[in-house]
Structures are given as C-alpha cells and as structure tokens.
Amino acid sequence: MGVFDIYLLEALINGVLLGGVLALLSLGLNLVFGVIDVVWICYAELIMLGMYAMYFLASVYHAPLLLAAALSIAAVGVLGVLLHVLVIAPLLGAAPINQLLATGGVLFFLQSAATILFGIEFKNLGLRLPVLKVAGMFISYSRLLAFAAALIGMVLVYLFLSRTYTGAAIRAIAQDRQIMTLMGVDSRRIYVITSALGGGLAGLAACLLVLQYDVHPFVGLSFGPITFLICVLGGLGNFLGGFVAAFVFAEIISVGGLYLDLEWGYVFAFAFFIAMMFVRPQGLLARRS
Amino acid sequence: MRRGPALLGGAALIALPFVYAAPYPLHIAVLILIWSFAYTSWSVMGRFGLTSLGHGGFMGIGAYVTALAWNRGGVSPWLGIPLALGAGGLLALIVAYPCFRFRITGHYFALVTLALSGIVLQVITATRDYTGGSLGYTPERYRGGSSLYALQFSGKTTWYLIALGVWAVGIWIWHRVDRSMLRYALEAIAEDEDAAAATGVHVTAEKLKITVLSAVMTALAGSLYCQYQMFISPDTVSGIAVSLQMVFAVVVGGIYVALGPTVGAIITIPLAEVLRISFGTRAVGWDNLVYGVLLVLFIVFLPRGILGSVLALRRPRPAG
Numbered sequence: 001m002g003v004f005d006i007y008l009l010e011a012l013i014n015g016v017l018l019g020g021v022l023a024l025l026s027l028g029l030n031l032v033f034g035v036i037d038v039v040w041i042c043y044a045e046l047i048m049l050g051m052y053a054m055y056f057l058a059s060v061y062h063a064p065l066l067l068a069a070a071l072s073i074a075a076v077g078v079l080g081v082l083l084h085v086l087v088i089a090p091l092l093g094a095a096p097i098n099q100l101l102a103t104g105g106v107l108f109f110l111q112s113a114a115t116i117l118f119g120i121e122f123k124n125l126g127l128r129l130p131v132l133k134v135a136g137m138f139i140s141y142s143r144l145l146a147f148a149a150a151l152i153g154m155v156l157v158y159l160f161l162s163r164t165y166t167g168a169a170i171r172a173i174a175q176d177r178q179i180m181t182l183m184g185v186d187s188r189r190i191y192v193i194t195s196a197l198g199g200g201l202a203g204l205a206a207c208l209l210v211l212q213y214d215v216h217p218f219v220g221l222s223f224g225p226i227t228f229l230i231c232v233l234g235g236l237g238n239f240l241g242g243f244v245a246a247f248v249f250a251e252i253i254s255v256g257g258l259y260l261d262l263e264w265g266y267v268f269a270f271a272f273f274i275a276m277m278f279v280r281p282q283g284l285l286a287r288r289s
Numbered sequence: 290m291r292r293g294p295a296l297l298g299g300a301a302l303i304a305l306p307f308v309y310a311a312p313y314p315l316h317i318a319v320l321i322l323i324w325s326f327a328y329t330s331w332s333v334m335g336r337f338g339l340t341s342l343g344h345g346g347f348m349g350i351g352a353y354v355t356a357l358a359w360n361r362g363g364v365s366p367w368l369g370i371p372l373a374l375g376a377g378g379l380l381a382l383i384v385a386y387p388c389f390r391f392r393i394t395g396h397y398f399a400l401v402t403l404a405l406s407g408i409v410l411q412v413i414t415a416t417r418d419y420t421g422g423s424l425g426y427t428p429e430r431y432r433g434g435s436s437l438y439a440l441q442f443s444g445k446t447t448w449y450l451i452a453l454g455v456w457a458v459g460i461w462i463w464h465r466v467d468r469s470m471l472r473y474a475l476e477a478i479a480e481d482e483d484a485a486a487a488t489g490v491h492v493t494a495e496k497l498k499i500t501v502l503s504a505v506m507t508a509l510a511g512s513l514y515c516q517y518q519m520f521i522s523p524d525t526v527s528g529i530a531v532s533l534q535m536v537f538a539v540v541v542g543g544i545y546v547a548l549g550p551t552v553g554a555i556i557t558i559p560l561a562e563v564l565r566i567s568f569g570t571r572a573v574g575w576d577n578l579v580y581g582v583l584l585v586l587f588i589v590f591l592p593r594g595i596l597g598s599v600l601a602l603r604r605p606r607p608a609g
Contacts, residue, residue, distance in 0.1 A: 091588065096396060104342075105582070224529070228401075232400050266407075277391055
C-alpha cells in the first residue's frame with residue numbers, strides 16, 4: 001500500500017506540473033476567442049509547428065536553448081498573425097461555421113505541410129534533463145521547468161493585459177466590440193496584436209512541450225481535444241476558469257493514466273467533462289448571466 | 290422534388306451497373322454513395338446551425354461496433370448494425386443532452402463535439418487489444434465468398450445497389466424532415482432559442498431528436514463502410530479529420546439543399562482520389578495539403594456551396 005501511495009502522490013504532482021502547461025495552452029486559445037470571437041481549430045497544429053521550430057533550432061542548428069525558444073515563440077507569433085490576416089480577417093463577417101471550417105482547413109494544411117517538410121518520424125530534442133528524486137518519487141526537471149515557465153508566461157500576459165494601454169484595449173474589445181470601435185480603438189490592430197499574442201503563447205507552450213514529448217506531424221491531435229475541453233469547461237473567453245479547469249483536467253489525466261493507459265486518462269477527462277456540464281453548465285467559474 | 294425527373298434519375302442510377310460495370314469506377318460510385326449518405330446525415334442537423342464536429346465519432350462507433358460484434362461475438366451484421374446504431378444514438382444522447390439542456394451552443398457545441406470525435410479516436414486506439422488500434426481492423430471473411438447472413442458480397446454491383454438504396458433512404462429522410470413541424474421548430478430555435486421557447490417549442494427535445502436521428506444515420510454509414518471495405522482504421526472512419534471532411538463536403542455542395550451533400554461527395558471524393566493517385570506514395574501529405582488549401586479557398590469565396598450558389602443564381606430569392 002505504501003508503494004501505491006507514493007505513485008499516487010507522484011501522479012498528483014505530475015498532474016500539477018502538466019496543469020501549468022495545459023493552462024498556458026488554453027490561455028492562448030481563450031484570448032483569441034475572447035477578443036476576436038473566433039475559435040482556432042488549428043491551434044494545436046500551431047503548437048506542433050512551434051515544436052518543430054524548437055527541434056530544428058536546438059538539435060539541428062545547435063542554437064542555444066533560450067535563443068531557440070525565443071525564435072520559436074516569435075515564429076509561431078508570426079504564424080498567428082498570418083493566420084489572422086489571411087484566413088480569419090476575410091471571414092470576420094461570415095457565419096461562425098465558416099470560420100470554424102476555415103481554421104479546420106488550416107489544420108489539414110499544417111498537418112500535411114509538416115508531413116511533407118519534416119516526414120512522419122518522431123523527433124525529440126535528445127535532451128536528457130536530470131530527474132529530481134524526492135522521497136522515493138521521480139519528478140523530472142523538464143516538467144518543473146515547463147511548469148515554472150508556464151506560470152511566468154501567464155503572469156507576463158496578465159501584466160500586459162492589466163497594466164498597458166494596449167492590454168486595456170484588448171480587454172475592452174473582449175467586452176464590447178462595437179462600442180470600442182466608436183471610442184476610437186482600431187479593432188483591426190487589436191485583433192492582429194491578439195493573434196500575435198495567441199500565437200506567441202502557442203509558441204511558448206510548444207517550447208515547453210517539446211522538452212517532454214516527441215514531435216511528429218499529428219502530435220496536435222493528442223492535446224488539441226483536451227485544450228478545447230478545458231476552454232469550454234472554463235467558459236470560453238474566461239481566463240481564470242480556463243486556468244482552474246486546466247489543473248482539474250491535468251490531475252484526471254495524470255491520475256487516470258496511472259491506472260490505465262494514457263489514452264484512458266483522456267476518456268476519463270471527457271466523462272468528467274460531461275458530468276461537470278450537469279453540475280456547472282456555465283463553466284467552472286462563470287459569472288451567471 | 291418533382292416526381293418525374295426523380296423517378297427517371299432513380300431508374301438510370303439503378304440501371305447503371307448493368308450497363309457499365311468496370312470495377313474501379315463502380316468502386317468510386319459506391320464510395321460516393323456511402324459518403325453521400327454520411328454527409329446527408331450530417332446536413333440533416335447541420336442545416337439548423339447545429340454544427341457538429343463529432344460525426345466522425347458516430348461513424349467510427351458504427352463501423353467498429355459492427356465489426357467487433359461480428360469478429361468477437363459472432364453476431365451477424367443484421368443484428369450488429371442495429372446494435373451499432375443504438376450505440377451511436379446513445380452516445381449522441383449522452384453528449385447532446387447536457388449540451389442542449391444547458392445551452393451549449395455555437396462555438397461551444399462545435400468544440401465539445403470536436404473533442405468527442407477526438408476522444409472516440411483515442412478510445413479506439415487505447416483498446417488496441419480488441420480493435421487493432423491505429424493499425425486498423427478487418428471483419429473476418431465468412432467462408433470465403435458472399436453471404437447474405439454475414440452481409441458480405443464480393444460483387445460490386447450488389448454493393449452499389451445496397452449503397453444506392455441506403456442513400457435514397459437518406460434523401461427521403463432529408464425530405465421528411467424538410468416537410469415536418471420539426472423543421473419549423475428547429476429553424477425557430479436556430480434564429481432565437483428564447484423566442485422559440487416562448488412560442489411553445491420544446492428546445493431541448495427538438496434538438497435532441499434531430500441530433501439522435503443524425504447520429505444514428507451516420508453510424509449506419511459507418512457500418513456500411515465497414516461491410517463494404519472490409520477494413521477500417523481509426524483514421525478513415527473516425528476522428529477530427531473525418532468530421533471536418535463531412536462538414537467540408539456539405540459546405541462545398543450546399544447545406545440547405547437536399548442534394549447538396551451528394552454534390553459535395555461527387556466533388557470531394559474523386560478529388561481526394563485524384564490527389565491520392567497523382568501524388569501517389571512518393572509524396573505523402575500533398576493530397577491533404579491541396580485539400581486543406583481548397584477548403585479554405587472555398588469557405589472564403591463560395592460560402593453557399595456549389596449547388597447552393599447555382600440554385601441561388603437560378604432563383605433571385607435566396608433560399609434558407
């Protein structure tokens with residue numbers, strides 16, 4: 001029984017660490033949805049490309065890790081802007097289904113582009129960070145690092161949104177997009193900035209995920225669905241709700257994966273999601289309207 | 290639909306394999322019919338603004354339950370298919386009820402269903418001891434040849450006629466829904482849920498009806514695909530890619546017209562086939578790359594779909 005408890009505790013701690021990264025993932029998607037009112041179905045594929053960027057910069061071109069990370073984040077940020085300008089902007093007035101589908105098309109495009117450019121082999125950084133051994137538990141440094149970086153990233157975004165003029169404009173647009181245009185905020189500019197920010201967050205998440213997971217063209221499919229569930233459960237566009245939901249889901253996946261395969265962790269998470277909809281249909285921390 | 294041309298068209302379609310029965314074109318025709326039925330199933334609910342991205346999940350359930358019942362339980366598809374339809378309908382009920390009851394609509398509904406198709410894919414992969422995981426799964430041949438009991442036929446003509454019949458039923462259901470009170474209720478709901486509820490429409494019940502109907506039809510398409518191809522893999526019958534493929538084909542063809550999904554299938558399936566053959570195995574991924582680009586271009590420039598746009602040109606008054 002003692003061994004069992006140690007494993008459970010280890011899974012719980014790993015869950016918290018995973019939660020940090022998932023929270024970061026959902027933050028980017030939430031931000032874009034809250035401000036632009038468009039869901040990037042291809043969000044996880046942006047992360048996949050970020051992971052490849054990180055892989056090539058760090059493993060193939062031997063750039064220093066921090067520089068590689070900075071470049072990857074910038075690259076995915078640019079991708080976010082491109083996505084907005086090329087695909088989303090022409091469709092802003094169209095039916096929501098068309099916006100969803102268009103980003104779905106981008107999902108196909110990015111997956112197959114990655115297949116063509118990089119092949120379907122699994123690739124990893126080949127970076128073996130030491131493992132921290134505490135009281136018989138094994139906690140990898142890469143997860144700790146990811147957790148810390150995710151928290152720092154989220155704090156930075158929070159400060160940007162709450163302390164700068166642009167941040168205030170972004171939050172204002174999220175509340176009422178008509179009025180803010182009347183008040184002299186250039187919504188197109190805000191949309192581009194938000195897309196860059198959303199892309200940048202995907203890039204940061206990519207840098208952290210590639211420390212722990214292999215990258216391949218379809219890696220997005222393994223954490224895309226969970227990111228969407230987190231956002232819906234948190235209440236799309238509700239940052240705090242997404243944050244809490246991320247940790248709840250991470251615990252379910254981590255502890256569920258302890259007893260069965262990791263895939264079953266996702267199934268539990270989905271079952272939990274359905275159950276939660278009965279309990280708190282408006283999302284975990286929603287302001288009831 | 291006017292009766293005369295419809296009957297004539299139907300007779301021509303039935304006669305086709307007896308006049309011209311080259312195996313490959315007939316194979317493509319069967320695929321088009323099966324997928325047309327799946328796309329029609331999606332559009333039955335999709336046209337009311339219920340954007341489900343989870344139909345890949347229902348299709349996967351239909352295919353895998355039928356195949357597993359046959360291989361594991363020795364249950365004939367004649368029982369296995371109803372079982373699969375029940376499973377698909379039940380899953381739809383479990384997921385859709387909380388969604389509708391608690392007014393998860395629009396983007397939220399799309400995302401929940403998107404996650405659903407992702408999860409079904411995960412489950413099929415996770416239960417690899419039974420389903421063969423991502424390597425795919427093959428229903429066992431019944432004593433070699435064709436058998437009505439096992440619903441396995443070696444002749445393509447038989448399959449063509451079966452697929453044609455099922456497709457015709459799909460179109461018939463589409464028309465039945467189109468003429469029913471359900472349609473008016475759902476259109477009212479799509480406009481404004483509160484206003485619809487105020488006029489006495491039971492919002493949750495009406496949405497559930499159409500969703501379960503659509504899911505059951507999609508599961509049937511999955512079963513049929515499984516019996517015809519005799520090989521299923523998570524990527525070809527379930528998952529996000531299949532869900533998006535359905536929505537894409539319907540949008541290409543036209544959501545608001547009965548034959549729109551069929552036109553979508555007639556365009557997208559040969560397109561995928563041509564892309565697959567012309568790029569071949571030497572360039573894996575190019576077909577989907579072109580597919581993705583076409584999808585985006587279509588959405589941006591032809592949001593009504595091809596058949597929808599043509600019909601809108603013929604009639605000055607926009608339909609739907």
